[in-house]
Amino acid sequence: MNERDIKMASTSNTAADPSIGTSDASGQGVSAEKLERKPDWRAAFGLREMGVFYALLLLVIVLSFATAYMGRSNYLSVLNVTNVMYQASLTSFMAIAMTVVLITGNFDLSVASVAAFSAAVFVGSANSMGLIPAGCLAMGAAIVAGLINGSIVQFVGINAFIVTLGTLTAIRGLVLIYTDGASLTIQSPEMSAALRAFESQRVDAGIVLAVIAVALLICSAVHYTRAKRLEPVNLGMMLGGAALLAFTWSAGFEVPLKMPVIYLAAFTLLVWFVLRFTTVGRRIYAVGGNPEAARLSGINVTFYKLAAFVFCSATAGFAGILFASRLRSMNPTGLQGYELTVIAAAILGGTSLFGGAGSVIKTLGGALLLYSLTNGFNILNLGANYQGLIEGVVVVAAAAIYTVGGRSGRKS
Amino acid sequence: MMTAEQPLMKLDGIAKTFGRSVIALKSVDLEIYRGRVHGLLGANGAGKSTLIKILSGAFPATAGTIQWKGAPASWSSPKEANDMGVATIHQHIPLVPSLSVLENIFLSSQQTWRTTKAMRAQFDALCTRVGYWLDPDKLVGDLSIGARQMVAIFQALGSGADMIVMDEPTASLALEERELVYRTIRLLSKNENKAILFVSHFLDEIIALTDEVTVLRDGRAVMRAETKDLDETKIAEAIVGRQIAAMENAASDRQLADFDDAPVILELKELSSPGKLAPISLNLRAGEVIGIAGLLGSGRSELLHAIFGADQHARGEVLLNGKPLKRSTMAAVKAGVGLVPEDRMQQGLVPDFEIWRNTTLPALEGVSRGGFMPVMRRERERGADAIQRLGIKAPGPDALVSELSGGNAQKVTIAKWLYSHIDVLLLDEPTAGIDIGAKTDILILVRKLASTGKGVIIVSSEFEELLAVSDRILVMRDARCIAEKPVADTSEHELILLAGGQTEMSETA
16 A cells, blocks of 8 residues: 555645644644544434424324324324334335435336336236246336336436336336226135235234344443443434333234335335445445546446336335235226325435435335324324325425525535 | 725625634725725635625625725625625626526516617627627527626626626636636726726736735735735735745656656557547556646546546547556546546535545445445544545534535545555646645645656646646647647746647737
8 A cells, every 4th residue: 555655745845834734733633533523413303314203203292192182092002003104114115215216316206107017917917827926027027117217317318307207107008008907806815815914914023123122222322331422323222212112012012013014124224224334325325416426436327326216116016016915906096196105205204306315214204204194184084185285285394394404504 | 986095895804603613704804996906815715705705795794894885884695785786706607508698697687578678788888898799699508618707797797886706707717718807807997997806816817917915814814915016926925824835846856757667557549539539649657747738628638538438439448557448437446547527526526425425435445344334434534534634624524525615625536546546546627726735735746646656647727737747748739639748848838839829829927
C-alpha cells in the first residue's frame, strides 16, 4: 500500500500557513473525538425518521379507546392485531419491493397487474401440472415481466412511470386473455388442502416472539454497557423488546400468526439486512442518490436498476401466489388498484420518489398504518364511504410532514 | 443621482450562524457605491456564498444592519430584494431551458400574456444599451453557456436593479465569452452607474475589472482596498494568509525526470469516439503526469471518459499494464483507473451521503467484512483520515457532502480514489472554481501520487497549473490532439495560442 507514502505534503506545506494550518491542527487534535459518533437524538426520534411509527401508535391508541368506549370488540385483542397483519401482508410484500425500486430512482406501477398475472398463471396451470411446477411457472412469468419493465426503462431510456403505466394495462390485459374473462379455480381437494397449509394455517409464534423480545432486551443491555451511554439504537431496541414482551405476555404467550405474516417477517428482515449492511445495499442507495457519480465510481448502474425491477416483479409474483392460495381461485379483476396502496405505503414510510432514500421497516409501518385505518373503520362501523377520503388525507399529510421535516432538519 | 460619497448599500457587522455551532459569517462591513465594480474574494468556506445569499434575500442575517440608499432596510425573500433593486446572478444560472430568451428575461413580470410587444421593445432597448444582441425567440436550452450568462444579466437589468451581485459569472466560460461579460460589466458600471458586486476566484480579472476589493477570510472582511493599490500577490496573500509560492516552488524544485526507462502503465491505441474524439495514441509511464491543455469543448473530458470506459461509443484500445481494458467503468475501477469528473456535484458525489460514505464508494470491498458487509467504523475512520490528509474543512466524517463548499467537496471526490490500488488517476478540471489554497493542495497531491509511481492525466483550463504539475502537455482543440510538448519546452503563452487557435490569441491574461 502506497497510501502511507503519499500522506499529503500539505502537512509540511500547511505548517507555514496560518489559515489552513489551524484547520489542520484542530483536525488532528479533534479527530479522535470527531470519530466518535455523537447520537443525534433529534434526528433519530424526529418526525422524519419515526413519524410513521408515531402515527401508527397514535392510531392504535385512538382506536383502542374508541372501541372500548363504544363497547365494541377490543381493538388490541390478539386476534384483531394478527388479523391486521394478515390483511396487510400482501400489500406489504409488494410495498417493500417497491421501496427498493424507488430507492434506485425508478418507479413500478405494474406490481398489482404482475401479481394478478402470476396468480392467474398459478391457478390456471396448477390443475394440470401440480402446485410446485405451477408456482415456478408463475414466478417465471413475473420475473419475465420485471425483465421487460427494466429492459425498456434502462436500455430504451423511457421514463419508468410511462413504461410501467403501459405494462400495468398490458399485463392486466394478458390476465383477461389468459383467463378468458372467467374465474379460475383449483379443483382438487388435496391441492386446496396443501394451499390452505401454505397460506391460511395459523402457527403459534408466542414463544418465538417472547424469545425475540428477550433477545432484543439483552442486545440493548449489551450495547448500552459497551457504548456506556444511552443511544438511539439501544433505547430503540429496549423499547421494541419491551413492547413485544408486553404484547406476548398480555396474550398469554399465545400469538397465532398466519403463514403470510411469517413469510413477510422473514422477507422484511432479509431485505432490511441487505440494504442496511451489505455492499449491495450501499450501491443501491448510491445508484438512486446520484446515478452518474455511481457509474463513475465503477458501479454497474444498469444492472442494479434492472435487478430492482426484476426483484419487484418477482416479489409481486410471490404475492400473487399467496393471493391465489388464499382464495384458491383467481378472478380476472383480482388485485386491481392495489398498486396505488402499495405506493402509498412506501410514501407513508418516507421513501423518496427521487431515489436514494427509503427504509423497508418504515414502509412496513406505512402499510400497517393504512390497514389499521381500514380495520378501524370496519370495527367502528363507520362505513366504507369515508375510508378513501381519510386514507388520501393521511398520505398527503405524511408527505407534507416528510417534506417540511426534511427542510427544517437539514442545515442549509 | 446620488453623490459618490454615500454608499448605495452599507453592511454593518453582518453575521450569520447556522444552528448553534456553525458560524458562517462573524462580522462583515461592506460599502458598495454606484458606478463602481466591487470585487469580493475569499477562499472556499470564507463566507462569500453566505454573504451573497443574505444580499439576495435567500435567508436573513443573524446580526448586523443593512443600509440601502441611506435608509435601514431588510428583506426576507429574493422577490423583495429584487423589488428594492438588488439583482443577483448566481453561479449556476437559474434559467428555464424550455422557455425562450424573452420569456426568461421577463419571467418575474406580472403580465397576463407570455410575450407582449412592450416586452420586445424593452428587450430591444436592453440589447442596444448593452451592445449585445440575442435572438429573443431562441430557447435558452439551445444557447451556449456564455449566452446564458448574458440572458441572466439581461434578466437582472430587465428588473431595473440598481445593484447587481454576480457570483463567479465567468467560472465556466470560454475566453471570448468572458471578454463579453467583462465588457458588459464595465459598461453597466461606467455608463449606467450601476453598483456591481463581482465575486470571482480569478485574480487577474479582479485586477483588470474592479475598482475596489474586499477579501473575506473565515467569516470576516480582512482586507478592503482600492484595486489600483493592489497586485495579485497581495490579494492572494490576503485570501489564504500566506504567499502562494508553494505551487511555483513545487514546480521549480522538481527535477524533470526522464521517463524512458519507466514502464508504460497506460497505453492508448487509436482511441476515438465518433463525433467527440479524433483517434489518439498515447503512452503514460509510471510516475508521469500528463497535462491536457484545452478549452471547454475541445474534447478533453471526452478523452478521459473514453479512457475510463464511460463512453460506450468509443473505439480503439486502452491497455493498462499491457492488458486490454474492457469498455466499462466497472472494469476500469477494478483494474486500477480512477476518474475525478469535471462536475463534482453532478458526477462525483452522492449528495445524500456523508463524507465517509462517499469516500468509500469505489472501494467498498476494502472496508467490508467478508467482502460484502461494509463496517461502519472502518468507513468512518477512512472518512476522518481523508479529512485530515487532504485538509478538508468539515465538522467531521458525518457531514453531508452537499453541505461542503466547492473546494472541500472536490477534495472528497479525489479522496475516493486514494484508498484503492489505483495505477492511473484521471483528473478533469480538479481545480475549477476552488480557491488557491485548495488548488495548491491538490496539485501537490498530484505530484506526490506521481512520485509513488502512479500515472496521472490532468485536464485544466488554467495552463500555468499544468506547467507547474505536468511532465508533458498535450494540447487539444476541436476534438483532436494538436500538439505534444515537454513541459520544459513550452510556455503558457504558447499553450494559449495552440489551444485557443490563432483567431482567439489576442485577448490573453
